[in-house]
Amino acid sequence: MSTMLSRRGFLGMTGFAGLGIAAAGTLAGCSSGPPPGAATWSMWSSSAAEKKVWDDFGKYVEQQLKVKSVASLTPSPSYPTKLDLQLVSGTASLVTALNGTLIPTYAARGAHRPLDDLIANDPDFTLDDFYKTSKSISSFNGKTYAIGFDVAPTVMYYNKDLLNKQGIPLPSPTEPMSWATFRDLCKQLTKPGQQYGFTCAPAIDDLVSWIYCAGGNVMSADSSRSTLGDPEAIEALQYVIDLFVKDQVTPPIKNLVTESSLSNFMQGNVAFMQNGPWQVVNARKAKFDWDIIPFPAGAAGSKPRVSGSSFAIPSGVREGAELDLAWKLIKTLTSTGALDIYAKAGRNNPARLSAGSAFQPPPDNLGIVQEILAGKLAGGHAFDVTTNWNQVKQLLGQDLPRTFLGQVSVPDAINGLTPRLDILMRQHLDTVRQATARKG
Amino acid sequence: MAVDLAPAVTTPTPSRPTSKPTPRWRSREALTAWLFILPSLIGFLIFTAGPVVAAGVISLLNWNLFSSPTWAGLHNFARLGPDPTFWSALGNTVYFTLVSVPLTILVSLALALLLNQGVRRVAVFRSLLLLPYATITVAVAFVWIWLYIPHDGLVNAVLGWFGINGPAWLISDNWAMPALILMSVWKSFGFGMVVFLAGLQAIPQQLYEAGRVDGTSPWNSFRHITLPMLSPALFFVIVTSVIGSFQVFDQALIMTNGGPGTRTTTLVMYIYRTGFENYDQGYAAAQSLVLFAFIVVITAGQFLFQRRLVHYDN
Numbered sequence: 207m208s209t210m211l212s213r214r215g216f217l218g219m220t221g222f223a224g225l226g227i228a229a230a231g232t233l234a235g236c237s238s239g240p241p242p243g244a245a246t247w248s249m250w251s252s253s254a255a256e257k258k259v260w261d262d263f264g265k266y267v268e269q270q271l272k273v274k275s276v277a278s279l280t281p282s283p284s285y286p287t288k289l290d291l292q293l294v295s296g297t298a299s300l301v302t303a304l305n306g307t308l309i310p311t312y313a314a315r316g317a318h319r320p321l322d323d324l325i326a327n328d329p330d331f332t333l334d335d336f337y338k339t340s341k342s343i344s345s346f347n348g349k350t351y352a353i354g355f356d357v358a359p360t361v362m363y364y365n366k367d368l369l370n371k372q373g374i375p376l377p378s379p380t381e382p383m384s385w386a387t388f389r390d391l392c393k394q395l396t397k398p399g400q401q402y403g404f405t406c407a408p409a410i411d412d413l414v415s416w417i418y419c420a421g422g423n424v425m426s427a428d429s430s431r432s433t434l435g436d437p438e439a440i441e442a443l444q445y446v447i448d449l450f451v452k453d454q455v456t457p458p459i460k461n462l463v464t465e466s467s468l469s470n471f472m473q474g475n476v477a478f479m480q481n482g483p484w485q486v487v488n489a490r491k492a493k494f495d496w497d498i499i500p501f502p503a504g505a506a507g508s509k510p511r512v513s514g515s516s517f518a519i520p521s522g523v524r525e526g527a528e529l530d531l532a533w534k535l536i537k538t539l540t541s542t543g544a545l546d547i548y549a550k551a552g553r554n555n556p557a558r559l560s561a562g563s564a565f566q567p568p569p570d571n572l573g574i575v576q577e578i579l580a581g582k583l584a585g586g587h588a589f590d591v592t593t594n595w596n597q598v599k600q601l602l603g604q605d606l607p608r609t610f611l612g613q614v615s616v617p618d619a620i621n622g623l624t625p626r627l628d629i630l631m632r633q634h635l636d637t638v639r640q641a642t643a644r645k646g
Numbered sequence: 647m648a649v650d651l652a653p654a655v656t657t658p659t660p661s662r663p664t665s666k667p668t669p670r671w672r673s674r675e676a677l678t679a680w681l682f683i684l685p686s687l688i689g690f691l692i693f694t695a696g697p698v699v700a701a702g703v704i705s706l707l708n709w710n711l712f713s714s715p716t717w718a719g720l721h722n723f724a725r726l727g728p729d730p731t732f733w734s735a736l737g738n739t740v741y742f743t744l745v746s747v748p749l750t751i752l753v754s755l756a757l758a759l760l761l762n763q764g765v766r767r768v769a770v771f772r773s774l775l776l777l778p779y780a781t782i783t784v785a786v787a788f789v790w791i792w793l794y795i796p797h798d799g800l801v802n803a804v805l806g807w808f809g810i811n812g813p814a815w816l817i818s819d820n821w822a823m824p825a826l827i828l829m830s831v832w833k834s835f836g837f838g839m840v841v842f843l844a845g846l847q848a849i850p851q852q853l854y855e856a857g858r859v860d861g862t863s864p865w866n867s868f869r870h871i872t873l874p875m876l877s878p879a880l881f882f883v884i885v886t887s888v889i890g891s892f893q894v895f896d897q898a899l900i901m902t903n904g905g906p907g908t909r910t911t912t913l914v915m916y917i918y919r920t921g922f923e924n925y926d927q928g929y930a931a932a933q934s935l936v937l938f939a940f941i942v943v944i945t946a947g948q949f950l951f952q953r954r955l956v957h958y959d960n
Contacts, residue, residue, distance in 0.1 A: 287922055290711060290922065290925075293711075293712060294711050294712065311925070312712070315710045315711070315712040315713055315925065316712050316713050317711075317712040458796070458797060459817060460795045460796060460797070460817075461791055461794070461795070461816045461817060461901075461902075462816070462817055462902065462903060462905050462906065463791065463816075463900065463901060463902065463903050464788075464791060521712075594924065596923045596924055596925075597923075597924045600919060600923065600924070603903070603905075604904070604905060604907055604908055604911075605907055607817075607905060607906060608819075608905075608906050608907055611814075611817055611906065613819055613906060613907075644713075
């Protein structure tokens with residue numbers, strides 16, 4: 207029997223079909239997710255090479271724990287936002303990777319749980335094998351909130367070919383040069399418009415190494431006030447900004463958003479670039495010979511910033527089998543075996559002393575990274591941050607670049623910034639007090 | 647004799663009892679209409695009205711996203727007064743709107759008038775001119791960063807042909823905002839142009855013919871026929887452009903990150919940073935409500951003017 211479909215009937219059917227599809231989609235959306243009992247972990251990943259490393263981590267986890275590994279990979283710029291939303295909505299993985307500068311931010315707000323009880327109750331785990339600076343970066347308010355997977359000091363990359371071409375002797379891999387020598391070298395190597403002595407990002411992340419070397423810091427030891435106006439910090443800021451504005455030994459700044467010291471260096475016409483060993487994997491694509499040396503020594507010696515990343519457990523993972531699996535997973539992801547995979551891929555220096563550094567040359571001088579971390583050569587300074595570091599960084603990111611452009615003098619910029627930085631320091635102390643009170 | 651002019655009162659004759667008529671809103675057509683409106687209505691309630699109400703509630707709280715919120719009352723609104731970055735961001739947004747909206751409308755209108763002059767293959771030109779609007783802002787912003795490079799960018803190279811030494815656009819205190827405005831005008835004129843072109847093509851030709859018979863000059867014809875007849879389209883484009891300009895975000899974030907200093911920090915960028923980078927949800931919600939109120943007041947003002955300036959056929 208055939209029936210004629212009226213216009214009204216057709217419209218009604220399409221309406222109901224639409225609602226049906228929407229409902230099915232919603233249900234399908236609700237039912238997706240990792241299988242129960244899976245070892246879920248989240249990590250940033252912005253390239254195929256990085257993804258390969260995390261895939262290998264996943265295989266290692268499955269081999270060790272005999273459960274399915276589900277890694278949630280997100281491009282690094284959007285990783286913190288996605289992590290925030292997952293933490294708030296209770297959909298975060300059992301273990302999440304954190305950049306060291308964000309650990310106090312998350313810890314103070316109760317987003318991640320302290321790990322001290324888990325460490326104390328586990329005879330198979332000790333923090334002794336981790337570099338001291340990694341432990342320092344992963345702690346907040348006297349408690350361990352994360353376990354490191356990489357840690358490294360800032361070093362100075364240099365273009366061997368460029369120095370050889372100019373007939374300049376290669377710098378010592380063991381004796382950091384003085385700032386005065388470094389400036390002279392940069393001037394000697396600069397041919398305006400063609401070749402430059404030095405490149406770095408016009409941002410606090412790169413400036414802190416110079417500030418530490420001069421004996422200064424961004425904030426006082428008790429974090430109660432900004433110390434960027436102290437003579438040591440001013441000296442460091444003035445030194446670097448002079449390299450840009452007065453000595454003009456740096457490539458001209460084209461814009462403040464996509465400026466990258468690595469891309470300047472990779473063009474082959476810049477002699478020195480400050481950066482971390484995490485860029486070794488990219489610097490290997492250079493069409494010239496290069497190596498690394500310790501950071502130039504200021505009045506306080508060579509004390510570049512040491513930064514790193516760690517794995518942490520969200521506070522939503524409370525107890526029982528879930529917490530047990532999360533702890534096993536964090537141990538596996540930061541084990542010597544996993545960090546060997548990381549090191550062999552040349553991603554960065556592993557956070558464990560026992561994890562091999564399997565980087566192949568270049569750079570020939572890679573060994574200095576571990577010597578700096580161990581305090582045998584020069585010395586590093588853990589990257590000191592506050593619980594509102596995003597705000598501090600944002601504030602500094604507004605006004606410091608203008609000094610690099612010669613729009614504002616260093617003292618004027620710092621004088622303008624200090625009252626606002628002091629307010630942020632007071633807010634930081636309030637946050638620490640609240641976090642301390644919350645834990646009883 | 648007095649005449650009774652009052653209408654005669656007729657006694658109603660009892661009528662047959664009839665069934666009560668179905669109210670219009672319960673008719674079959676109305677129900678079908680509701681069924682079709684429903685998805686959109688649900689979407690509006692969940693994704694537009696809901697967040698506005700939620701923002702109202704959150705603005706009264708101290709909430710860092712991860713810990714339980716605490717009551718703040720009107721404290722978040724009180725924080726707006728002494729916050730220089732908020733006022734600077736608001737000033738930048740107003741500056742952006744005041745310059746970019748008139749410029750965009752002028753360019754859109756000029757191009758629409760040009761295309762309406764019987765240009766051959768008008769569809770091809772219309773499509774080409776609409777391309778910037780159809781392209782995603784992120785891609786356009788990256789291209790414009792490259793165009794604005796101080797020493798070897800295309801913009802300064804072209805200026806150089808005329809002996810002009812171009813500024814360091816995106817890193818200049820004075821030129822960063824004009825650079826953003828220029829890019830935004832280029833990006834958005836296509837939308838207005840299409841609306842104006844449709845409006846121009848709907849104007850009855852008899853009006854122009856009558857004008858010609860009366861010896862009207864082209865300028866008077868534009869002033870007394872085109873503009874009044876186009877005023878509904880003009881009004882629509884002005885309202886949507888002003889609302890869009892107050893919400894400017896992506897191009898500023900990508901091209902200047904709000905700098906140099908806070909020269910190009912817009913209000914939406916500041917709200918985003920406050921809420922999602924500084925974890926200060928209550929304060930971000932208070933800022934967003936102020937922006938909302940600002941847009942509502944300006945739009946309401948535009949609708950008030952509409953009565954006097956916009957000409958509708960009916």
